[in-house]
Amino acid sequence: MAIKIPKPPIPGVRRTPKPPSAPQENGRPPVKDQAAEIGAEVVGWIDERTAASGFLRGFLFRKVPKGTNWFYTLGSATMFAFLSQAVTGVFLAMYYDPSPTHAYDSIQHINNDVWLGSLVRGMHHWGASVMIVLVFLHMGRTFFFGAYKYPRELNWVVGVVLLVLTLGMGFTGYLLPFDQRSFWATVVGVNINGTAPFLGPYLSDFLRAGPEFGATTLSRFYAIHMLLIPVLIAALIGVHIYLVTKLGTTAPPWLRAKLPETDREQV
Amino acid sequence: MADEKSIEHGRSAGNGDAADGPGRAATPNGAGGAAVIHAALPPAKPPGYFEGESVTRRRLFTGGAMAAGGIASAAIGLPAIGFALGPVFKQEEVTYQDVGPPSDFIVDNYVPKTITITSNVGEAGKTTVYIRKTNPELPGEKAGGFIAISTRCAHLGCPVRWVSPAERFVCPCHGGVYDFQGKVVGGPPVRPLDRFVTRVQNGQVQLGPRYSVNSHLKRFSARDPGEHLDGLWKYLYPKRFTVPGPQ
Numbered sequence: 001m002a003i004k005i006p007k008p009p010i011p012g013v014r015r016t017p018k019p020p021s022a023p024q025e026n027g028r029p030p031v032k033d034q035a036a037e038i039g040a041e042v043v044g045w046i047d048e049r050t051a052a053s054g055f056l057r058g059f060l061f062r063k064v065p066k067g068t069n070w071f072y073t074l075g076s077a078t079m080f081a082f083l084s085q086a087v088t089g090v091f092l093a094m095y096y097d098p099s100p101t102h103a104y105d106s107i108q109h110i111n112n113d114v115w116l117g118s119l120v121r122g123m124h125h126w127g128a129s130v131m132i133v134l135v136f137l138h139m140g141r142t143f144f145f146g147a148y149k150y151p152r153e154l155n156w157v158v159g160v161v162l163l164v165l166t167l168g169m170g171f172t173g174y175l176l177p178f179d180q181r182s183f184w185a186t187v188v189g190v191n192i193n194g195t196a197p198f199l200g201p202y203l204s205d206f207l208r209a210g211p212e213f214g215a216t217t218l219s220r221f222y223a224i225h226m227l228l229i230p231v232l233i234a235a236l237i238g239v240h241i242y243l244v245t246k247l248g249t250t251a252p253p254w255l256r257a258k259l260p261e262t263d264r265e266q267v
Numbered sequence: 268m269a270d271e272k273s274i275e276h277g278r279s280a281g282n283g284d285a286a287d288g289p290g291r292a293a294t295p296n297g298a299g300g301a302a303v304i305h306a307a308l309p310p311a312k313p314p315g316y317f318e319g320e321s322v323t324r325r326r327l328f329t330g331g332a333m334a335a336g337g338i339a340s341a342a343i344g345l346p347a348i349g350f351a352l353g354p355v356f357k358q359e360e361v362t363y364q365d366v367g368p369p370s371d372f373i374v375d376n377y378v379p380k381t382i383t384i385t386s387n388v389g390e391a392g393k394t395t396v397y398i399r400k401t402n403p404e405l406p407g408e409k410a411g412g413f414i415a416i417s418t419r420c421a422h423l424g425c426p427v428r429w430v431s432p433a434e435r436f437v438c439p440c441h442g443g444v445y446d447f448q449g450k451v452v453g454g455p456p457v458r459p460l461d462r463f464v465t466r467v468q469n470g471q472v473q474l475g476p477r478y479s480v481n482s483h484l485k486r487f488s489a490r491d492p493g494e495h496l497d498g499l500w501k502y503l504y505p506k507r508f509t510v511p512g513p514q
Binding site: 100101178183184187188190191192194195197198200201202204205206208209210211212213214215216 | 351352354355357359384385386387388389391392423424425426440489490491492493494503504505507508509510
């Protein structure tokens with residue numbers, strides 16, 4: 001059976017332009033038309049050199065199955081939480097000092113002295129919990145809708161790696177305020193890692209950079225928190241979204257596939 | 268495939284050449300002719316080809332480029348990984364620090380002292396140690412020595428405190444309880460409290476590196492909290508490279 005696929009909608013600026021309105025007295029088109037033309041020209045210039053419109057049309061205007069609902073936005077919400085964490089984290093790094101003697105004071109400085117500092121740190125602090133919650137809701141949606149099944153198993157695996165990396169962000173970020181709670185929580189967390197058989201003791205030494213919580217432990221956690229894991233997460237989000245785009249999303253499990261009458265007869 | 272003669276035949280006879288295969292038979296004149304011409308091409312002889320060559324130039328250069336990329340990546344990646352893993356293999360220096368003259372300590376109760384286990388990290392590098400003189404009436408102890416009990420809980424590393432009236436060490440986090448010798452009497456800890464090596468020099472009691480003990484107070488190199496040291500369990504948690512000690 002041949003399926004007729006309608007042409008995807010084209011962004012407004014690339015549609016056929018309207019017939020020109022009456023020219024000005026000096027013979028040029030009206031200013032409004034000229035301004036509209038500039039936008040189209042710029043987009044056209046870029047598109048001619050990148051051929052991006054074909055990709056973007058397929059990516060942004062792809063079809064979704066019937067029954068798609070608000071639960072399908074949890075993945076995007078998680079990604080938005082990650083972007084929020086990335087942006088606020090970059091700006092917190094401008095004031096934060098990852099040394100054991102200054103870390104706590106620099107956080108107090110951000111909270112109390114820096115203009116809007118408590119807001120940005122608050123966004124990062126609470127956004128971390130929001131992201132964890134959203135990750136689990138997104139995972140639950142995928143599980144209960146059966147969206148992990150063939151051919152999307154690999155995307156589930158990528159998602160699980162992203163979950164572990166997100167928890168790693170929570171673990172490494174928790175130490176950075178360097179108050180009593182974060183210090184002892186990290187001591188306990190590292191020791192829980194250490195109880196893994198055979199490799200556990202060495203994993204603890206790796207996380208602490210030595211047998212005791214030392215001078216480089218904090219900067220090590222900081223580097224993992226703001227460089228290593230975010231790069232991995234960003235790359236894997238790219239893979240995750242590529243696979244979603246390539247494979248499409250699933251219909252909710254309560255919808256049954258409806259075949260056209262003609263096909264039903266053939267079956 | 269076809270040799271020269273059959274190609275001649277194919278060109279002249281058009282689609283009558285059914286014997287050459289199903290694909291060919293189904294094609295009408297023009298396409299069939301194209302397929303025949305394609306089949307007539309001589310075997311590819313890329314530049315530098317010689318009879319009996321085992322690797323083409325293209326394969327050699329592909330392999331060479333990949334090898335060069337692999338070597339370049341390793342040249343960057345291996346030192347970086349080694350740099351990050353280095354501390355796992357570096358043994359910490361053995362140092363001793365004074366905690367007071369022997370007259371500060373008694374046999375039947377602990378005296379708290381503060382030592383620095385990590386320098387340059389401020390308060391985070393300090394820890395409390397409970398010290399007493401050895402008591403020959405207790406199992407495994409000889410007269411004239413000192414016992415220095417680490418406050419790091421053997422469950423997950425929270426700081427325990429000595430509750431003198433109860434003669435117990437108590438952990439605030441998850442309820443670990445230890446007796447006068449530091450042996451577990453309750454809660455989740457898997458082995459007794461760690462200790463520090465003690466010696467007397469220049470009229471001062473000095474504390475050296477940390478060591479761990481199992482439930483029979485047998486001495487092991489320092490283990491992290493939560494790691495068993497009894498029976499077969501101890502083989503799950505080998506000695507680390509960062510701590511001194513034989514086992």
